Amino acid sequence: xxxxxxxxxxxxxxxxxxxxxxxxxxxxxxxxxxxxxxxxxxxxxxxxxxxxxxxxxxxxxxxxxxxxxxxxxxxxxxxxxxxxxxxxxxxxxxxxxxxxxxxxxxxxxxxxxxxxxxxxxxxxx
Numbered sequence: 681x682x683x684x685x686x687x688x689x690x691x692x693x694x695x696x697x698x699x700x701x702x703x704x705x706x707x708x709x710x711x712x713x714x715x716x717x718x719x720x721x722x723x724x725x726x727x728x729x730x731x732x733x734x735x736x737x738x739x740x741x742x743x744x745x746x747x748x749x750x751x752x753x754x755x756x757x758x759x760x761x762x763x764x765x766x767x768x769x770x771x772x773x774x775x776x777x778x779x780x781x782x783x784x785x786x787x788x789x790x791x792x793x794x795x796x797x798x799x800x801x802x803x804x805x
Contacts, residue, residue, distance in 0.1 A: 684712050684762070692761040705764035708773040708792065716759055719775045719790040722798040727751040733803040737788050740803075745783060756780060760787060769794040776804075 682693040693709055695702045708715055726734040747753050757777040765771050772794040776787040791800045
């Protein structure tokens with residue numbers, strides 16, 4: 681397992697590949713700060729989708745942990761890991777965001793395609 685330093689935090693990097701060269705997905709590590717900004721913008725934009733996983737994540741944790749029930753705490757999410765899938769061009773990288781201090785097992789997984797575009801956001805455990 682590798683890691684990258686981002687905003688003063690250590691972020692674990694996992695390569696999930698069979699035969700492909702992991703270098704195909706290396707741009708997500710080299711430009712982690714740029715893709716972090718893209719992912720956070722996508723999370724914020726998806727907050728307006730009432731049926732989406734971002735709202736579900738916030739509602740679940742707001743009631744359980746006493747957090748505000750709005751998007752103001754999206755900025756507190758930490759990037760827990762970057763998962764690289766060089767074998768899968770439709771899901772080349774997944775950035776997993778969670779609340780600080782390990783207060784939950786749930787993450788908001790932001791998936792990028794091989795062009796670096798966000799293709800989905802899902803709440804996962």
